[in-house]
Amino acid sequence: MAKDKEFVKEITPQSQDFSQWYLDVIRKADLADYAPVRGCIVFKPDGYELWERCQAGLDRRFKATGHRNAYFPLFIPESLLLKEVEHVEGFNPELPWVTEAGGEKLTERLAVRPTSETVIGEMYHRWVQSYRDLPILINQWANVVRWEKRTLPFLRTTEFLWQEGHTAHRTEAEAREEVMRMLDVYRDFIETDLAIPVIPGRKSESEKFAGAVETYSIEGLMKDGKALQAGTSHFLGQNFSHVFDIQFLDDDGQRKYVWTTSWGMSTRVIGATIMVHGDDRGLVLPPRVAPLQVVVVPILKKGQDDVLTRAQAIADGLRGVARVRLDDRAEYSPGWKFNDWEMRGVPLRVEIGPKDLEKNQAVIARRDTGEKLFVSLEGLDATVSNLLETIQKEMYERAKAFMAGSTRQAETFEQLADIIENQRGFVRAGWCGDAACEAEIKEQTKATIRNIPLELPKQGPGRCVKCGHEAKHEVLFARAY
């Protein structure tokens, strides 16, 4: 018992220091390690498998909505990047530059891509001739680099993994439809697969993507009350098509510029998964993406070898419905194993002891609630399968209830500031639409407008929480990662 307690102590409690808790969990659950390169992490197998499962969930949805994958180069010549002024100004401070290669100084610097709108714009310029070539619906899975000043594993690292969709359309309406479709694909993925509820909405002018006409985002709420932008979808209008001269001959004989979109989701959703579901015992993983869904732990006593044999058979019997591991390591006690697998977030633990076998039952422990169930070995696969679905659903419901309970309304700036300082969470409040009010609120409270939710308030937006003038929108404020 003493040993078990000690074990868990190595994770700092959330209430004591949430940031330290986050770093402890990543280290103890073996998701990632710091790399010997500034601001970079190494994805260890369990961390990478979470990403592989996110990739599978997203890729399936991208293909179902008519997209195909392609791959564009890592390096972007400086001249290409300089073409879109707003875009380059947004990214310039974060760029790493290759200046030497093959033993020579390069005549033109190459940026390591922070995102690929420019190089893709150049290719679409070559590929699009006629309206018959449209739409182009392409996605890329890639690594990108942004020289961030402050880094945090998964959430903000110098190099990160993501997907970036880039589409070109014949009409504005079609492009706008695509922007909203992909925002909803993100919402569906993160809510269904990662059990993370989000608020979809439009970014304010000051928070939009460099080069976009409009940026839409989905915003989640972490357990410490800070928001996290989990995916963005950009309506780029004709900005990039003008700059890269992406024109097509329409069926009316006119040459026209295409309308483009881009949208991205990155490995930061792994950080969100940790911070939305984790607790003081460690990770809590949604069954759909958990590398391991069920661990079977035999309670071994001397002279009872049949327990191990039966546990093996039970584990094998579950492989048709779940990702299962039998933990038959002799060098660790059952208690140690319970803690270890809880820390790693495995959704279900099946304990098999000699007394259980006598009664033809097993003890199942749920990671999310800690609940223990005595279940029959008859139909165990159906029991486990149903429980995994229940956990997935209830994890989402709990996160949704937490978000609802942490979303407050502010009528005055004092209320807004007070909530942000003392309670965190989302604050809904009116905003006049003026960037000056937005900037002042940010300076005074460190809260930003996360987005202007798509779902309109039941009553009108009221008055601006800062200047008191008539509000244009009700917006969502929060401190954010």
Add this chain to the structure above:
Amino acid sequence: MAKDKEFVKEITPQSQDFSQWYLDVIRKADLADYAPVRGCIVFKPDGYELWERCQAGLDRRFKATGHRNAYFPLFIPESLLLKEVEHVEGFNPELPWVTEAGGEKLTERLAVRPTSETVIGEMYHRWVQSYRDLPILINQWANVVRWEKRTLPFLRTTEFLWQEGHTAHRTEAEAREEVMRMLDVYRDFIETDLAIPVIPGRKSESEKFAGAVETYSIEGLMKDGKALQAGTSHFLGQNFSHVFDIQFLDDDGQRKYVWTTSWGMSTRVIGATIMVHGDDRGLVLPPRVAPLQVVVVPILKKGQDDVLTRAQAIADGLRGVARVRLDDRAEYSPGWKFNDWEMRGVPLRVEIGPKDLEKNQAVIARRDTGEKLFVSLEGLDATVSNLLETIQKEMYERAKAFMAGSTRQAETFEQLADIIENQRGFVRAGWCGDAACEAEIKEQTKATIRNIPLELPKQGPGRCVKCGHEAKHEVLFARAY
């Protein structure tokens, strides 16, 4: 008819200029495009999907042999790279360097990874403590960069995509077993999924990987008689574990250095697939990796709308057994479509005309042989499914027969030089093991020792084809990509 002929003319015949044929096919079949960055290509959706299917075939085999994926950083600090002298000497001329980032000059240059032994060695140093931590069986899917002087799409590009496996073992025997296991995984994948026969063997000292004790390769033969190294598996001995201090406490209480391996296969296998199977009409894709396996072309005449309806139903009926597309485009003639899909390498074409429907039959054309079959619409799915399997198998058999027919024995240097100059292909010949003989042969014939085949010759290796001394091995000579 005239139009059809013209269409095909756009691909240079193989016999006229194989290199130009290769570039024509890539362009016309829409696999890739040149990127606006020196020596880089853009993988277009059909080219990238070939890679996705290679990834799936390999990843499944890696996981079945106990490996897991992880991800290590793109950048490698110069000091880390300098640690392994042979390794850095091998790669130094090919490295691109990041020297500026975030608006500042870096105090230490960062190489863009050409391969990841060094950064992974540094991590394994941290991760390995005890024999219980071994083996480490990790693979990485990644982009790598080598500043090549002469580039060719898929075969040799500045940036390319690959996987690199990196394992660490307790004993030499276990590491050597891993090296051979992964070589055989590559052989199985490329023969089964890409229908490309290969010769597995060991590289000569002068051709081995920089930093390896031994390198093993699989070598394929392209239709122009040039060889292509399609995958390598390296026994790194304790070279990297000494340099990176990867030690473990063994169960005998001794601290020991681990034994490491690495192995890689890249997007160049797409180039091999094109050059092993393609013909003067374009691509010929093995069914297992073809993005599209069957195209259904309705032969439409005015007033016969039911042909289109039936063709649609037939295409839908095949979706359970194959990746199918109905080509119902009105703006192209059936003949044009036949040529277009042949050029793109689609394994089977199903033609549906009014007369076929009367007879309850369809015409099926095989891309690999050009053969036309009249088949009943009853049980069409089984017919198609069997045909796809037959094609996969026969493509492999034909490539194998071609390789066998292009493999010759040389007793003297004159024979070797004559075959290489006038016939190309593989030449089996004795070699004394001396690097001087190997270098002279290379200088005089441009042929290199591809490998020392694992399968030993029936008779002894005879005499060295260059110096006439007793041969140590029978080796495989060829000019290579």
